[in-house]
Amino acid sequence: MATDDWLTDTRTSYDTVAAGYADKVREAIAGDRYLSGALALFADAVRAAGGGPVADVGCGPGHVTAHLHALGVDAFGIDLSPGMIEVARRDHPGLRFAVSSMTELDLPAASVAGLLAWHSLIHLPDDEVRSVIERFHRAVRPGGPLQVMFHVGDGVRLKTEGYGGHPMKVRVHRRRPEQVAGWLEAAGFTVEAQMLLEPGEAASQAVLFARRD
Template sequence: MTAETPEFIRNTRTSYDTIADDFDQRFPADGLDGLVLERALFGAFAELVRASGTRAPVADLGSGPGHVTALLHGLGLPVFGVDVSPRMVELARRNHPGLRFHVGSMTALDLPDATLGGITALYSIIHVPDGHLPATFAELHRVLEPGGQLLLAFQTGAEERLHLAERFGHEIALDYYWRDPDAVAERLGEAGFRLYSRVVREAQEGEVRPRAFLLARKEG
């Protein structure tokens, strides 16, 4: 990261480097088996990508320890993971040695224009402040080819911002932003995306807030 890197990205990187090993143990790959709705949405996303006829790869942004990247690979998509945390990328490469993972930020991707057939960003925009969200969505729009698919997931709720100074017993500095799905959908439309589906799942055991899922595609 350079001196010009926004503070929220530096804090997110450092915080996830700090908690990466605990996060990987707390949320193992087989934990996805119980996420019935999520797995259905991953399947729908994969079907939409294939139906578009693209040969371009899919990027899993905020890939963490790589479990969703591996799931998408199992659904037949050519996929790679990107995460802002180098330690998360190390764990992902260890967990899934046959897949590609890179260090990077969804706010400034090291990719040419219109080179992706799809993007998943699951619980990644929750660390992006409101003022940076339009530019982030513009960046996702830039790297997707016309007709490219996007799947976003994020916690929703009444609170707009939460600051955590500790997680898993470690000192961190991480901001979380809870957003209304309609407001996020409107921002996507402003960035040039056409909404396909909007789903909200109620909080389940061990969760505090509902989860929102938006499927959209790049117009053009």
């Protein structure tokens, strides 16, 4: 599949479901001690590294960006979908959000104190993930934390409907933690820990905690 094809499908799909997705995830972090705990650890790591601006890449409707801000982190959000960014700005008017593709992430070198990417790598083909992680490494200053979350497993599933029954056309990639950890290490990150959510279940997810060397 050409890059433009899957990017266009992903953008259009999330534009379509933006409002419904925002409704679904609005209280997700507050109601989950593991998700809130992972973000608290990330915020602590940012402060320990000296603080500064933090990029939430693939921010969707901005709920994670807002949670980080509530923890005292100077977080801003980036997302491929203009519809998602519109909702994020509506729901969190005091925060910064911009439309951009992580495949063309243009943050200056060593410009952010940390970077977080929750469920934003899951629609990228393997070869694109590697180049995106290299862009992450360039953007994060030395010693800064990186946190990624993704679906655990093998294979690719075509998602054709979601969030309010609206049509979608996105490919969801499931990956093993050791595979993603290998890509992070190859790009120059040190993986310090991992957390599995609902291990062994079909909806299992992984969070990797890493730091830029």
